Amino acid sequence: MNTKSLVAVLLAVFGLVLISNSLFIIKETERAVMLRFGEVVRPDIEPGLHVKIPFVNSVRVFDGRVLTVDARPERYLTLEKKAVVVDSFAKWKVSDVAKYYTATSGDENRAQALLAQRINNGLRNEVAVRTLHEVVSGQRDELMLSLTNSLNEVANAELGVEVVDVRVKQIDLPPAVSESVFLRMNAEREKEARELRSQGSELAEGIRASADREVTILKAGAYRDAELIRGDGDAEAASIYSTAFNQDSEFYSFTRSLRAYQDAFRSKGDIILVEPDSDFFKYLKNPGGAN
The missing domain is CATH 3.30.479.30 (Band 7 domain)
Incomplete structure (x- = not known):
């Protein structure tokens, strides 16, 4: 490479460096100022392509977004x-x-x-x-x-x-104040909970007492009705027995004696001590029932 070619290459490189230091671009999202030896000469450069003096001017770019x-x-x-x-x-x-x-x-x-x-x-x-x-x-x-x-x-x-x-x-x-506030709130909530539990217990006792009273009343009424029904049944049974007895008293006595014998001799180990001439054996001695 001869001297002219070398000089041409150097001039081209210098020109590229000069151009690259002379042109700069500011984006839409950026803000910039141009300085001349540290002094602000252009306070607010608009977005776009701009020119500056190489090695004399410098550009500071800042973020223009929020x-x-x-x-x-x-x-x-x-x-x-x-x-x-x-x-x-x-x-x-x-x-x-x-x-x-x-x-x-x-x-x-x-x-x-x-x-x-x-x-x-x-x-x-x-x-x-x-x-x-x-x-x-x-x-x-x-x-x-x-x-x-x-x-x-x-x-x-x-x-x-x-x-x-x-x-x-x-x-x-602050942590110390938060702790005291928490303790005070906790105490207030516990107090409120105790009051609610006390009110609940009082209501529960009232409901329980009312239920017990109602149960007692229902049982008493049922027992009264049962006794009335039982009394009516006993009266009707007595009336039927009386009517049957009046129709054939001898036969009634005979069936009652047979039922008594059946109950008395149900178990072989039973021992009965009665007098031989007792009325209990009346129908065993004489099925006709005559004395």
């Missing part, structure tokens, strides 16, 4: 001086690229740390003027809206970012 900063849970005091632990997060994006670069040197982690600090300060101020009930449920949405507006003003003025939204993930009581 980002999330997850603040560390912090302990705050309410208006009644009750401690709560609030875990929150915020949505933010770069609004003023030049100010953002000046305040954070373009470091996203530094921006999130500064923003998290301001979120904690804002939450502390908002929680301090509200009661525990208002923080937890009553004015929670109002608290978030107020915090977003105030934080957006500060963040935009100091960091060049826009706070889109601030939300609370959870609100807890």
Whole structure:
């Protein structure tokens, strides 16, 4: 390769390097600033293809999408001086690229740390003027809206970012307070359970007594009815016996004696001591029954 060819190759390479350092592309999801020896000369470069002076200008590109900063849970005091632990997060994006670069040197982690600090300060101020009930449920949405507006003003003025939204993930009581609250709630539930058991026992005793009384009344009524029926049956049986006896008293006495003999001599081991001339043997001596 001769000298002219080598020079041509070197010039071509230099030209490619010069062109590659002169052109840059900014995407739709990015924000960028152009610097000249560290000084901002173009604060907000639009998306597209752009040209810069090689080795003089430099471009810093930042994420232009909505980002999330997850603040560390912090302990705050309410208006009644009750401690709560609030875990929150915020949505933010770069609004003023030049100010953002000046305040954070373009470091996203530094921006999130500064923003998290301001979120904690804002939450502390908002929680301090509200009661525990208002923080937890009553004015929670109002608290978030107020915090977003105030934080957006500060963040935009100091960091060049826009706070889109601030939300609370959870609100807890400190461990010591949670334990005491749990014990108090447990004691209240046990007291309520004892009252309910006492009321249940009282109702059960009343129901049991009523059932026992009803059973006694039913048994007494049934016994009365049974005795009346039994009495009527006995009276009717006596009447039938009397009628039959009056029709043939001798035959009635004979059948009664036979039944008595059958019952008396049912077992061979039975011994009966009676006088021979007793009326018991009247029909054995004389089947006619005459004395």
